[in-house]
Amino acid sequence: MTSSKISTVTIADVEAAAGRLKGKAVRTPILTSPALDERVGGRILIKPEILQRTGSFKFRGAYNKISSLPEDAREKGVLAYSSGNHAQGVALAAKLLGIPATIIMPADAPAIKVANTKGYGAQVIHYDRFGESREVVAEKILSERGSYLVKPYDDPFVIAGQGTVGLEIAEQSAELGTPPDAVLACCGGGGLTAGVATAVTAKIPGAKMHLVEPAGFDDTARSLVSGRWEKNDPAARSICDALLSPEPGKITLPINQELVTSGIAVTDDEVRLAMAYAFKVLKLVVEPGGAVTLAALLAGKIDCRDRTLAIILSGGNVDWERTEEALRSAAV
Amino acid sequence: MTSSKISTVTIADVEAAAGRLKGKAVRTPILTSPALDERVGGRILIKPEILQRTGSFKFRGAYNKISSLPEDAREKGVLAYSSGNHAQGVALAAKLLGIPATIIMPADAPAIKVANTKGYGAQVIHYDRFGESREVVAEKILSERGSYLVKPYDDPFVIAGQGTVGLEIAEQSAELGTPPDAVLACCGGGGLTAGVATAVTAKIPGAKMHLVEPAGFDDTARSLVSGRWEKNDPAARSICDALLSPEPGKITLPINQELVTSGIAVTDDEVRLAMAYAFKVLKLVVEPGGAVTLAALLAGKIDCRDRTLAIILSGGNVDWERTEEALRSAAV
Helix, strand or coil: CCCCCCCCCCHHHHHHHHHHHCCCCCCCCCECCHHHHHHHCCEEEEEEHHHCHHHECHHHHHHHHHCCCCCCHHHHCEEEECCCHHHHHHHHHHHHHCCCEEEEEECCCCHHHHHHHHHCCCEEEEECCCCCCHHHHHHHHHHHHCCEECCCCCCHHHHHHHHHHHHHHHHHHHHHCCCCCEEEEECCCCHHHHHHHHHHHHHCCCCEEEEEEECCCCHHHHHHHHCCCCCCCCCCCCCCHHHCCCCCCCCHHHHHHHHCCEEEEECHHHHHHHHHHHHHHHCECCCCHHHHHHHHHHCCCCCCCCCEEEEEECECCCCHHHHHHHHHHCCC | CCCCCCCCCCHHHHHHHHHHHCCCCCCCCCECCHHHHHHHCCEEEEEEHHHCHHHECHHHHHHHHHCCCCCCHHHHCEEEECCCHHHHHHHHHHHHHCCCEEEEEECCCCHHHHHHHHHCCCEEEEECCCCCCHHHHHHHHHHHHCCEECCCCCCHHHHHHHHHHHHHHHHHHHHHCCCCCEEEEECCCCHHHHHHHHHHHHHCCCCEEEEEEECCCCHHHHHHHHCCCCCCCCCCCCCCHHHCCCCCCCCHHHHHHHHCCEEEEECHHHHHHHHHHHHHHHCECCCCHHHHHHHHHHCCCCCCCCCEEEEEECECCCCHHHHHHHHHHCCC
16 A cells, blocks of 8 residues: 555545534534543543534534535435444434435444434344445445445545544644644544544644554554555454444545554453543543543553643443443443 | 522622632533434533532532631641532542541442542541431531531532532633523532522523422422421432432522522432433433433423523532433433
8 A cells, every 4th residue: 555645635625524514513622631631641632522413423424425415315315334323423414404314234233323323214224244244235225226325434525524523623722722742533444533633634733643443453553554454353353333344444544544643452441441431530421432542541552641632532322231331340 | 588688609709719710620611412402492501510520510619618718727627528529529629739638428428429539538437317417527526626617508618619610601601602591500508509690690691590409308499489498308318419408508598599580399200311311312421419400401390492591410420320220210
């Protein structure tokens, strides 16, 4: 793989997305916690996308994409495949725009994600995450109906929409007078990371971008190091249901290759500790995939000492049993 | 009871408290939730004091009081009695100011509150909430040590400190361009309500102030109606451990009599629904007493239709078993 240096997503695309999302997406605040700062020895800016509509950042990319589709989308509808957060984002964005939505979800998706997606009026079709290719299931429906596919990450409009999280971090940290030295985003297919990296590197001078993946699903981190397209072992498992992409995206990886400093992998136990810490100390409900950046901090996997770091808590759609498991197993 | 109309706490006291708290307390943001707005049919401004240091607004009043004590407090120390949130607020404020703290807590206080209070370095002494008077236990220690008593609500400095929550609501809602038509605060002894009412009535033209209490502990609401000092039935019980005061405060009630429009009472089941809604939809961890304002909204006990209401989520220090109980019993 060679980096083109001609990025498919520019800061102008992210700014245009911000214009489309104005008044539609929640401008989530920056939260601070003296207790967390004391624990890690730095100043942490928390960007809680758990407070975004549908409970994750995915609404941003979905709305930016669907609001940019041709007029005939109202008849043909949109189709998406997703473990749950993209599903909810697409379902709500389509509903707000008056466009029918069909969502292909894995059979083992968290119940709360399935229920919410149906609650936004989308038709849900299930598939076996480890036995079928969701892309193949999607292609069949697309050819039958002519619907527009809203990909979870490998689409410039989706990436630009997710990038508005980074734009807001830049704006809000400037207002607070504390621009971050580095920004941490979770990485599944790489859409959030690519969008945020585009905004952060353009708007915060000197800021570094890091991505965090579940151990066993650190395909992007390994790809950044090797310069090749690394895939994950199909036998790998993680509690981070939102981040289980088999390999980096075709559009996202070149962007991340160009803009991201390094990748960090966190174990399920480290994620459980972060979820429990979020519940007990931060008073925030964070799903496993949404807690990986906090997990990286608490596990000491990134240097916080006397630095300002911004972390994105990307989603909060978690079944209670998963939170309980974290609270039972982790000593905060 | 006659209202003096010469309030013991003025807006100048609240503004002075804001000056003392600057850089010490978290300036908690205003959160919004389109899902909540849609459900109740109005615009809701959420002031999440769950994100305050120690997990509740109580840090504000405690810090304002303790930072205003004479120099010899460093030797004599401070004493407080509290079901837990005031305890944590006093313990942390005292620690930050280098003053020893002793806290008298009920034997049945939530484990998280006891553990946190000890974690801030305070000495904890337990008493039986329904068999002993915490005031009597406190008096014994005060006469022995000469410590300064930091009352949970019946103190002008404590009330003024809590009032900074209302001052921030006024400032932040003005920045957002959406001043509330009414503000809802929980009410135990009445300190938060009195302080916030002082700020809100001074700073938000036309805004009404409402207080919310647990059913069976609606002493202040009944006192506002009867004009007498109403007490609660000693046999009453509620899951809202933070709001179980036996009667209104001597300083707080006259203020609330003058400034509060009405009181609302919510049942434990309504509180459980609010806690579950906060977890599932808002992604916030709220303790029972901290959820009563949200409970009032969700139960339809205050008119939200086409109005802007600010609600304070006053605390998030909840043992997770209590959250689980709420999630199991309530259909959100």
